[in-house]
């Protein structure tokens with residue numbers, strides 16, 4: 001997988017991507033990351049990448065020419081067939097684990113990180129395959145959104161996560177919230193680790209974890225449950241959880 005991030009702050013992107021799982025994946029060559037500055041693709045001595053909005057209004061808009069030239073250069077750099085040009089913006093499709101899973105099958109993702117009020121619409125319409133959004137709020141630049149895509153997609157690349165399993169256990173991997181996690185000490189004044197986790201009975205542990213995932217999803221994100229078809233076993237586990245919650249009378253976590 002190759003990521004080409006287009007940003008007016010290339011060092012911000014390169015630095016932030018150099019840590020943890022993403023940093024290791026880049027080091028091991030499992031993913032390539034290149035960052036391009038549109039300013040390097042301007043032809044005037046002021047290296048102009050933005051201009052005032054037609055129709056007036058506050059702020060500035062990113063010009064399409066430097067972005068066009070950057071994307072052409074990034075495309076030239078990688079002879080990839082399965083490539084996508086994605087603009088990060090509040091007008092985009094909401095980023096989800098499923099969207100990231102699909103994107104992880106691409107060979108090259110060219111991620112456009114905007115600044116100012118936004119980008120000339122002609123660039124988005126003519127050059128970008130998709131627009132993606134982090135969520136219904138506004139940040140000051142697309143870099144953080146691009147870094148989230150790089151991080152989340154990198155985790156899905158085979159060989160990046162030590163144990164393939166862990167990606168599968170990620171929250172939202174199966175559309176459910178993650179189960180609670182515990183480590184030493186077993187006992188503490190903050191409470192004890194649930195006994196089932198100490199018993200070594202892997203089937204019972206697997207059951208308990210699925211039950212917790214289902215229960216927490218039902219309590220905290222019932223909207224997610226509507227999106228997935230539960231198996232009969234999962235339905236049984238969830239009703240067990242609901243019964244226990246009713247007994248405990250602590251429905252509102």
Ligand code: 4FV
Nearest residue numbers: 089114115133134138139141145
């Ligand atoms: C954003 C989001 C976002 C809008 C104007 C950058 C800012 C500025 N990107 N998901 N939400 N972008 O707020 O992706 O150019």
